Amino acid sequence: MSVLKILKxxxxxxxxxxxxxxxxxxDIQKLASDLVETIRFHKNCVGIAAPQTGKSIRLIVIDVSVYPKPHPNHGLIILINPVITKKEGKRxxxxxxxxxPDFTANVTRAEKVAVEGLNEKGKPVKIDASGFESVVLQHEIDHLDGLVFLDRVTSLKTDVFRRKNYVDKNIKKQ
Ligand SMILES: [Zn+2]
Structure with missing residues (x-):
């Protein structure tokens, strides 16, 4: 297994x-285990989508259980060809x-989702997720459709925040 480089x-x-x-x-199974190793490598990282590592295929890995603040979750989930089959509520x-890396943002998502796909062994999986885990699934599935969270923001002016640690780096860049 190896930690993969993240595209920005x-x-x-x-x-x-x-x-x-x-x-x-x-090869797909190897990529799935590399993605798992990659999220384990980054502190507090709860999910990744294959295209973030340069592989433009429909594969995501999430694990909300590693987050310091506890949320209901299913632990490690590897999903191939994930599809959201149900959305409910808003948060x-x-x-x-x-x-x-330079921004965070407030994003409105469905409170609950049902997601279907295959695991790394080709077995059908259905996940009913709510709260934070639901958000992480929606965020990662968005990556498969070429979207990042900034594309989901209502107002770039009031809902996007520069990460403090990166301020200096950004000023130099401009
Ligand atoms: Zn992301």
């Missing part, structure tokens, strides 16, 4: 619609992303 905006791969996985080959929460 404005990398064009992050804007692409990812392809469905046809056959679950050893607003602060989101961040390894691919968008």
């Amino acid at each position: 905006i404005p990398d064009p791969i992050l804007k692409k619609i990812s392809s469905p996985v046809g056959e679950i080959t050893p 607003m929460g602060r989101e961040g992303c390894l691919s968008v």
Whole structure:
């Protein structure tokens, strides 16, 4: 297993619609375990989508159980070709992303989702998630459709926040 490099905006791969996985080959399984190792490597990281590592395919890994603040969750979830089959309610929460290191934002998402897909062994999986885990699933599935959380923000003026640690770096860049 290896920790993969994370692409950052404005990398064009992050804007692409990812392809469905046809056959679950050893390469796909290897990528899934590399994605798991990659989220374990980054502190408080609760999810990743394959395109964030340059692989434009429909594969996500999430694990909300590692988050310091406890939330109801299903532990580690590996999902191939995930599809949201049900959405319910609304909640607003602060989101961040390894691919968008300089900002966080308030994003409105569904409070509950049902997601169907396959696990890394090709077995059908259905997850009923709520709260934070529901948000993480929606965030990662968005990556498969070329969207980052900034694309979901209502107002770039009032809902986007610069991460304090990155302020100096940004000033130099401008
Ligand atoms: Zn992300």
